[in-house]
Amino acid sequence: MNFINGPCGYFNMIVITSRSSSIPIVFRRQLSALTTLPLTLSQTNKNGQKHDPPSKINSPPPLGRLRASVVSPESTHFVDSYLTHSFFSDELKISAKNGFLSRGRQLHAHIVKLGYYNVLALQNQLLHVYVKCKVYYDACRLFDEMLVRNVVTWNTLICGAAHCGRSFKSNLNLGFCYFKRMLSEMVGPDCVTFTSLLHTCIELYDIEIGRQVHCFIMKFGLCRDCFVSSALVDLYAKFGLVGDARRIFDNILDRDLVSWNVMVYCYALNCLVRDAFGLFNLMRLEGIKEDDFTCTNLLNSAAIYGSCELGRQIHGLVIKLSFDLDVAVSSALVDMYAKNELIVDARKTFDGMLSRNVISWTTMIVGYGRVGDGKEAIKLIREMFRGDTGPDELTLASVLRSCGNSSSITEISQVHAYAMKDGFDAILSTANSLINAYSKSGNITMALDCFSSIANPDLVSWTSMIGAYAFNGLSIEGIELFERMLAYNMMPDPVAFLGVLSACSHGGLVYEGLHYFSLMTKIYHITPTIEHYTCLIDLLGRAGLLDEAFNLLTSMPVEPGPDVLGAFIGACKVHGNAGLAKWAAEKLFALEPSNPVNYTLMSNIYASEGCWLDVARIRKMMRDRCIYKVPGCSWTEIAGEVHTFVSSDKSHPRASEVYALSELLVRSMEEEDYVPNEDFTFDHV
Template sequence: MILHSLICLVHVLFLDRVNWGQQIHGLIIKMSFDLDVVVASALVDMYAKNENIDYARKAFDGMGVRNVISWTTMIVGYGRHGDGKEAMRLLQEMFREGFDPDELTLASILSSCGNLSSTIEIIQVHAYVVKNGLEAFLSLSNALINGYSKCGNISYAFQSFSSILEPDLVTWTSMIGAYAFHGLSKESIETFEKMLSYCVRPDQITFLAVLSACNHGGLVSEGLHYFDLMTSGYKIVPDSEHYTCLIDLLGRAGLLDEAFNVLISVPIELESNTLGAFIGACKVHGNVELAKWAAEKLFLLEPGKPVNYSIMSNIYASVGHWFDVARVRKMMRDRCDYKVPGCSWVEIAGEVHTFVSSDRSHPQALEVYSTLGMLVRLMKEEDCVCGVDFIFDSFGNECAI
């Protein structure tokens, strides 16, 4: 009875009460209940859901006996924490210990690998799914669609979608979103219309996916149609993401006045992404006044985010308002700690290599910059680059700018 009560209490305490959970953890150890695999798994789950992945791993490593649930709990915890590499390593260790993962474990791994753009790992998990006859689980098929899509392999995503005999709403939405993610607006809309022909009722997420497809393809009339279909046809109340997509669609098409009218008529509180989309459109079409109006609201919402100030500074610079450039830059220095650099990555032989501007951290940085310098020299010798200036990077190699 006491043991059952402790398990229930640990499950309840994951709701932002990690300190209480630690106290219960101490009590569990004192009473030697941590030897029970169910109690220990509940502790791992509690710490993982509180995003305290280190404590979760300590609780997991301290387990004398583990079962599939405990392995799955830890792997799912790493997946939610965004540590796909550790989740994959733990899955391999799980195999070595003689445990077979269930559909929840595999779905979490696929999601983690998709976030890491690790195609090879997804293919390996996919092969395991096929070999063990687990394709019937829609959760796995949906995870495969999302995973392949995030890795840039839309053809494999479509193959996974086509293999499903009875796709559900999540399946359709996954494929619609995958096409939209890859800029295949026509295919995304066709998939959405096909879903409607099967009498599958779309939800908020489905409409967001098709609106995103219209946005990426610059399909204004189609986007307005689907927004109206959502609100009037299906009586779905749009949230900030739908309005952001609509404003971005209108703004990219140069319809700034229409986008502004939507912006000021939004019945919910404006969010930073909505204002950011509008400012981006103003930057493209050179409307400084509307950008300034939106930026003032954005600075109040996110005073410590450097990218907001950078965008507005660039807008002022594009029209020669240097005083405003200096003013915004000073605001950024006063309010922001640092700017997180953008990065790019490439997967080679199953390993993801990440790079930022002027990166020195990669173990083969010297070779990378040396090769880049050689390519630039060859391009200059072949006269393939016209009107391009060259500078020397921090490694002494010549780079195009």
């Protein structure tokens, strides 16, 4: 009697070699579950020595062939466990990798039927299939039924729970529950265990649990392990604890390239660009050669810092090392140039890419959206449609953001049609982007249709629709939707309150605005930001309550910014209070001395009061401090084409027709004895 030794350990199957025959007989409770394997059987001699088959099958047979190979005990009593085990192992790996749950269940059934149920290696692979398919109930059942477990078994479940995503928060906590059971059963955790737990802490966004895991790591003597230490650096980096991350990094005895890259990533993530490049220089001094991941992190740093010169230097290094052939590095280059608003250089880099993926296309499209070039963004996505790469939800959301900024309803409708065709409109991110795009183009009906089509709207969906109502002046509808959101037990966040306060401000609903501001601070205990105070001051100012607005402005716990002061000055202009406007303007000039809009606003206030000397003084200040005043523009869409106009603009091809119609309207107004309201008319400063 002996055990069959397979490729992944000893099988829990008893084999008795018959004296009269060299064929081993495998005894199970159900003898009908025996199989034969044609022409490739292993030979066993009388001494029990096993000889390998003459040829090895390179690819596993399909599942149907395994079923066809099941025969009755009368035809044979032999099972080649090695090939059967290899078949199950290969098929389980494929099922786990591709998320084939139904195939995994079929394999599970065959494993039980053929008597391999207690083989630990196959049980671990079955567990991995259920975990990868996010069927945690079945995974836990299988785990509890296992008679023998090793550290791989525990790690499979803990690691699977760690990578389930933030939408499965209960499953994230499941990882720690099994870690406690693991310790109680005296199973020693290893590096994989702790890296999975650290990833869980990041997903849970809980640094306190992360510190406790760090203590366990030190207790088990793994604090100097390069693999675990890199995961610790990543943990502290994502919580902004750069000092703690650097201390972990400095204590690593034998740093590899991954350790250096994670520390560079830490600095880049926390916008410490100089430290990132300083560490890169130190890395090169110690003889560590950079890779594509290093260059990607440095390019991201240059993009965040807004340093085109640093980015160009890294670009030169990328070309020297031939990393520009890597799609991820080239996409990072495009992103760096786009964030520095060098859209021409970004497009040159994009056009020079030998191969592109959906991230490359999306990065370039986002770059056009960043500079407000919706037309080029649409051209690029049309080119993307003609290629082999299809857009994903992020690409569509980026295009919709660009279309919304340019108010192109035709282009929004085209993107919407594509989203519906490929089912992207059911994805929340795309649906929310459609709401924003339609609202910015003034089509509130389509925005509401997109909102109503969402089966389970999240907080972003509600907030987007409330903001859409506020943006289009439908204050009552915005407030009603906010109340409806509360009735659905949806917990509002600061952005949701900002939307409803904006709705109250646009509608002049002072009582309602004060009510929601009090609700936010006293009931939901949300600390108001500068944006909330801006809405409230604008609300009071529009209603003519300048003294109340001034008291709120001077008693704010945060320093008033340009938006707050600008809103207050605008209210003072409407209600003719030049004294308070002058007080706010002095603060505004100190905050933004080179912004010509501020001087224009104050000049118009003095002009409306007839204070021409003050008007001349403000104009001189603007000429001395401001280089150039960007003219305000208006635009309209006709037959799918967006037409843009500025004051006294004659560059449009049909400018003569526009001015002729304008004169006709002026004459009609004069005939009707219409007197225009000049309170909101700005001088041409």
